[in-house]
Amino acid sequence: MTMFSSYHIAWNRRLKSIFFNSILPVLAAFFLGAIIILFVGENPISTYYQMLSLSLFHLDGILRTLHVAAPLILTGLAIAITFKANIFNMGVEGQALLGGFFAGIVGAQARNISPTLNVAFCLFVGIASGMAFAMIPAILKAFFHVNEMVVTLMLNYAASESLTFLSEGVFRDNAAGYVATPVIRKSAMFLKLGRGDLTAFFFISFSIFILMYFIMKYTKLGYEIIAIGKNSQFAEAIGARVHRKIIIIMLLSGGISGLAGAGWMQSERFRYTLNFSGSPGLGWDGMLISLLGAHDPIGVVIAALFYSALKVGMSKIELFTEVPREIVSVIQGLMILFLSVRYITYDARLRDIFRRESI
Amino acid sequence: MNIANKILSDAILSAVPIMLAVLGGIFAYRANVLNIALEGMMLLASFFICFFTLSTGSYLLALILSVILSVAAGLIFSFFGITLKGNVIIVGLAINLFASALTAFILQVIGKSNLVIHDAFFSSYHIHIPLIDKTPIIGSILSNHTILTYLSYSSILFMWYLMYRTRFGVYVRVVGENEDAARAVGINTTAIKYWAIAIGAITSAFGGVSLAMDELGGLFTKDMTAGRGFIAIAAIFCGRGKPGPSALYAMVFGLARSLSLNLSIYAGSVARLFNAVPYVVIVIVLLGASIVKNRNNHQRGFYNE
Numbered sequence: 292m293t294m295f296s297s298y299h300i301a302w303n304r305r306l307k308s309i310f311f312n313s314i315l316p317v318l319a320a321f322f323l324g325a326i327i328i329l330f331v332g333e334n335p336i337s338t339y340y341q342m343l344s345l346s347l348f349h350l351d352g353i354l355r356t357l358h359v360a361a362p363l364i365l366t367g368l369a370i371a372i373t374f375k376a377n378i379f380n381m382g383v384e385g386q387a388l389l390g391g392f393f394a395g396i397v398g399a400q401a402r403n404i405s406p407t408l409n410v411a412f413c414l415f416v417g418i419a420s421g422m423a424f425a426m427i428p429a430i431l432k433a434f435f436h437v438n439e440m441v442v443t444l445m446l447n448y449a450a451s452e453s454l455t456f457l458s459e460g461v462f463r464d465n466a467a468g469y470v471a472t473p474v475i476r477k478s479a480m481f482l483k484l485g486r487g488d489l490t491a492f493f494f495i496s497f498s499i500f501i502l503m504y505f506i507m508k509y510t511k512l513g514y515e516i517i518a519i520g521k522n523s524q525f526a527e528a529i530g531a532r533v534h535r536k537i538i539i540i541m542l543l544s545g546g547i548s549g550l551a552g553a554g555w556m557q558s559e560r561f562r563y564t565l566n567f568s569g570s571p572g573l574g575w576d577g578m579l580i581s582l583l584g585a586h587d588p589i590g591v592v593i594a595a596l597f598y599s600a601l602k603v604g605m606s607k608i609e610l611f612t613e614v615p616r617e618i619v620s621v622i623q624g625l626m627i628l629f630l631s632v633r634y635i636t637y638d639a640r641l642r643d644i645f646r647r648e649s650i
Numbered sequence: 651m652n653i654a655n656k657i658l659s660d661a662i663l664s665a666v667p668i669m670l671a672v673l674g675g676i677f678a679y680r681a682n683v684l685n686i687a688l689e690g691m692m693l694l695a696s697f698f699i700c701f702f703t704l705s706t707g708s709y710l711l712a713l714i715l716s717v718i719l720s721v722a723a724g725l726i727f728s729f730f731g732i733t734l735k736g737n738v739i740i741v742g743l744a745i746n747l748f749a750s751a752l753t754a755f756i757l758q759v760i761g762k763s764n765l766v767i768h769d770a771f772f773s774s775y776h777i778h779i780p781l782i783d784k785t786p787i788i789g790s791i792l793s794n795h796t797i798l799t800y801l802s803y804s805s806i807l808f809m810w811y812l813m814y815r816t817r818f819g820v821y822v823r824v825v826g827e828n829e830d831a832a833r834a835v836g837i838n839t840t841a842i843k844y845w846a847i848a849i850g851a852i853t854s855a856f857g858g859v860s861l862a863m864d865e866l867g868g869l870f871t872k873d874m875t876a877g878r879g880f881i882a883i884a885a886i887f888c889g890r891g892k893p894g895p896s897a898l899y900a901m902v903f904g905l906a907r908s909l910s911l912n913l914s915i916y917a918g919s920v921a922r923l924f925n926a927v928p929y930v931v932i933v934i935v936l937l938g939a940s941i942v943k944n945r946n947n948h949q950r951g952f953y954n955e
Contacts, residue, residue: 379739381743427933431940435937435940435941436940445932445933448877449933452926456926460920582740617751624747627740627747628726631731631744632736634734
């Protein structure tokens with residue numbers, strides 16, 4: 292009886308925390324978004340309904356939603372794993388850009404191997420570039436105690452400026468009327484499964500989620516990640532070699548981000564353009580998704596699907612209403628703002644630690 | 651005007667938006683709040699100065715409104731980041747995203763791809779400094795800039811005074827150095843942080859105005875600030891929040907931008923790499939500072955900075 296009731300209380304608390312920390316901020320953002328839609332002179336309820344029906348109420352929409360969710364699940368996981376360890380990798384955007392860019396460059400070259408191998412090879416290149424780029428802040432953080440938030444934020448800009456330089460110069464496809472790299476070979480593309488947009492990339496992405504779930508829940512590394520997140524000194528004291536773990540965590544995060552970029556390149560964009568990552572970008576979407584999913588793998592997947600539905604619905608909303616599609620970015624900004632605060636905590640002591648260590 | 655003069659003259663001009671954001675941003679930095687929302691505040695101001703100049707016809711009214719709206723963004727930042735104790739980086743990011751989205755949204759609603767002001771009063775009004783104007787080389791570099799440009803350079807002194815010679819400045823520094831101690835002696839740390847962020851919002855707004863009206867001659871395009879707010883943060887970090895050195899870094903980064911702009915005629919797209927310079931510099935500076943700080947630290951194992 293006692294066991295049952297304590298379990299019950301824990302669940303109650305957890306639901307309460309999910310409600311106040313995730314659902315309420317989202318509703319608030321939608322509410323403010325509705326006010327903005329009213330200003331434009333449209334009906335918010337029918338706009339939101341239209342949006343959902345475009346992305347969820349028919350097969351094509353659902354497949355498109357899953358397809359768009361694939362890289363978002365990955366960038367969400369990439370951020371979640373570092374945030375869980377109280378490391379703030381804000382460089383997911385840059386890592387995804389690099390992954391996508393180099394997968395695209397490699398994919399554009401002819402190679403005498405089977406399509407499956409070629410796709411895998413390009414993905415691998417993307418993962419490697421993401422990892423290599425994440426290595427810089429990882430080493431700076433682990434061995435020199437440099438604030439990884441600032442470094443990763445700044446390196447994003449350095450990466451995007453450098454990639455713009457590369458795609459305007461060395462790797463430019465002169466046949467294209469705008470700044471773009473050459474289109475990747477057919478053999479490096481993910482093929483569409485059936486008539487929808489869905490490709491095998493979604494299943495790769497989903498299996499990474501299962502892997503991450505397993506790592507976080509059942510392995511020593513997952514335990515150490517959470518321990519470092521709660522108290523890095525304590526984690527060091529119980530024998531987690533924090534230096535090395537930070538590097539492993541950052542490499543994992545960078546690799547997953549690189550995979551996200553590479554997969555997006557090979558399943559959707561097929562060439563690097565200045566708008567490759569979209570606006571506001573896969574990495575920043577991942578930040579929202581991770582916040583929304585409370586940095587928990589299952590939460591991340593749910594949030595990614597939800598956000599993807601929002602994005603897919605909004606991308607076509609202009610055809611049916613006068614509402615510009617930028618409304619989705621407006622709502623996203625509001626959501627991140629509201630989600631940045633933990634209004635209620637599952638465990639009060641945890642919150643104190645979080646408070647003290649956040650800048 | 652030869653190319654070297656042009657580069658230096660442009661450097662002075664392109665340093666202005668960065669420097670204005672820096673001079674206000676140092677207060678938040680010294681109060682130990684990392685305010686990355688400078689970028690968004692700047693963007694909002696550069697949008698609203700164009701928007702309101704076009705809609706009201708009055709430059710001054712537009713200026714006041716854009717400063718007010720920028721401060722409003724600062725208050726939102728403070729409320730979520732300080733009162734509610736959210737992660738300030740994430741709050742700042744949200745403000746930046748929101749600013750970018752809102753400006754793009756309004757542009758879409760009014761059906762324009764950018765805002766152009768044809769008779770930009772302030773950008774056409776250049777000041778000729780009497781004596782310097784006639785001096786051969788220096789004249790073409792230092793003279794013939796706008797009011798806002800001279801205002802921003804002279805505000806280095808003002809901000810220095812505010813930081814080191816006023817009670818407010820002392821409070822800001824105390825709050826940043828030891829918040830518990832500040833609270834113990836009765837300083838309202840929350841209020842000080844609000845003020846520090848508000849100053850950053852005001853100067854960033856002027857930075858945005860300078861960018862839209864002076865540097866581009868009355869133009870707003872989508873995401874026009876293009877990372878200038880982040881460059882300002884880089885300058886603040888490199889100058890460790892001191893008005894003089896931070897402003898100097900802002901000038902260096904202004905020079906980098908001017909080089910990338912002017913040399914692209916000769917060097918082609920390679921010049922674009924200069925745009926990445928400030929971001930790489932901050933990483934190197936942070937690394938150097940960290941090595942110096944931790945040189946005599948023999949603590950075993952890992953510790954948080």
